[in-house]
Amino acid sequence: MALKNYRFLTKPLKIIFWFLIFSGSFNLVNLILIAFHQYTAHLLNIYTVIEFFFLSLYYSYLNVKKYRNLMYMAIVIFTILCIVNYLFVQNKIEFNTYTRPVGAIVIIFYSLMYVSQQNNEEQNWGDNMYNWINTGILLYLASSLFMFIFINYLLNAGQHINRILWATHDTILILEYLLFAVGFYKCKTHQTISTY
Amino acid sequence: MQNTPDNIYILVLLGMTGTFLLVVSFIFFSVRNQNRLLKQRQKFQQAQIEHQKELLGAVIESQEAERKRIGQDLHDDVGTTISGLRLLIEMFKPTGGDDKNYQDFTQSTKTIIDKIVKDVRNISHNLSPTTLRYYGLAAAVTEHCTIINQSGKLQIALVNNAEKTLEELPLPTSTALYRVLEELLNNTIKHSGASKANIDFNITDYKLYIDYADNGKGVSADSASVKKGMGMQNIESRLLNINAIYAISPYSGKGFSIKIECPLA
Structure with missing residues (x-):
């Protein structure tokens, strides 16, 4: 949908588009590594940093301008935190359960x-493409927060429990992508109306 | 934590489900709230527009009443007095009434008085067209067009495909449409340099369509002169007051054309 409407995409939507491309490629690399029986947990550190970077950048365009510099600062601080966490705290074969939830909480806050901010807008909720994208992000990050926090406990769980939890996670992820697709679709209709 | 009997996996699952539900309901209430707010604002704006329309209607109504009063006063008082004056001059016969100078004076005075009577009649008719009140829009427009055609300033072709409807139009609507057409014709004569104009009345689906076109130099629909001109503003407010809409054809450098759509129900 995003590719089809790429020329209509606004700057924030282009950020989300490239985030999705990155996310897809990252998952592909992850799957390949798993196929070669490599541990991929430490790769999540890189993913966390880049995910935070993309989403912060996205919200920096949507939220009030005066907070923009603070958001850029948050990206730098969070990246440093992630590096410190990876090098000195959670440096074994484990997930980054300290930094990922922090990143998620910050994004939820954004x-x-x-x-x-949107509550004062004089527009139908559904007509605004950013509302759909925001709902997708909020729904995914807030719902998966518990999973991010307890993911290291899940490593020791049985296959059955893991399957249930990951299926739940994936369902929410699909929902997020569906909401993104609606957002990208709305982008085109939005542009068509504004050219009148 | 490991010592508690609770199953951590179930707790995570419950936490996820709970948060999911919380977020969904949060979004739902936020959407409902925003849309409700939007509806309220739209309602408020609609009420404001209605109020403005009512005010506009009252202004137009009092304007028409005032025009009618002035028209009648001119016709009845001034007209009658001048006619009396003419009669007096005609009856006045001084000694030596056969004097050439006196006869020339009487003749030229009578000619001037006749002109004044005619002008007063035209002005009073323009202010309050009696034809419109008694014979409807079609007759009033025809009469107006005939006067213009006779003056030789413009040749107007009138096509009326909505005869019965025009007769039954309520007076406020027919007055508004008459004033609009009058304004359009006025604009054509004053500014366009056109030699011909067409007025078509048509009716479709309980709507009256009036097509007005001239062969003058035309004007761009979005030009500042059209938007700011008093004439166009008058047209707009008159049409707004009877819930009619209009569309000016895009500027092509040749002629001016406007389509008016007036609901009949």
Whole structure:
């Protein structure tokens, strides 16, 4: 959908588009490594940093301008935190359960900031493409927060439990992508109306 | 934590489900709230527009009443007095009434008085067209067009495909449409340099369509002169007041054309 409407995409939507491309490629690399029986948990550190970078950049365009520099600063601080965490704290074969939830909480905060801003808009909720994208991000990050926190416990769980939890996670992820698709679709209709 | 009997995996699953539900309901309430707010604002704006329309209607109504009063006063008082004056001059016969100078004076005075009577009649008719009140829009427009055609300033072709409808139009609507057409014709004569104009009345699906076109130099629909001109503003407010809409054809450098759509129900 995003590719089809690429020429209509606004800057924030292009960020989300490239985030999706990155996310897809990263998962592909992950799958290949798993196929070669490599541990991939430490790769999640890189993913966390880049995910935070993309989503912060996205919200920096949507939220009030005066917070933009603070958001850029947050990206730098979070990246440093992730590096420190990877090198000195969670450096074994384990997930980064300290940094990923922190990143998610910050993004959830940005998302809520956006919602509070949006409450005063004189527009139908559904017509605004950013609302759909924001809902997708908020839904995924908030719902998966518990999973991010307890993911290291899940490593020791049985296959059955893991399957249930990952299936739940994947369902929410699909929902997020569906909401993204609606956002990208709305982008085109939005542009068509504005050219009148 | 490992010592508690609780199953951590179930707790995670419950946490995820709970948060999911919380977020969904949060979004749902936020959407409902925003849309409700939007509806309220739209309602408020609609009420404001209605109020403005009512005010506009009142202004137009009082304007028409005032025109009618002035028209009648001109016709009845000034007209009658001048006619009386003419009669007096005609009856006045001084000694030596056969004097050439006196006869020339009487003749030229009578000619001037006749001109004044005619002008007063035209002005009073323009202010309050009696034809419109008694014979409807079609007759009033025809009469107006005939006067213009006779003056030789413009040749107007009138096509009426909605005869019965025009007769039954309520007076406020027919007055508004008459004033609009009057304004359009006025613009054509004053500014366009056109030699011909067409007025077509048509009716479709309970809507009256009026097509007006001239062969003058035309004007761009979005030009500042059209938007700011008093004439166009008058047209707009009159049409707004009877819930009619209009569309000016795009500027092609040749002629001016406007389509008016007026609901009949």
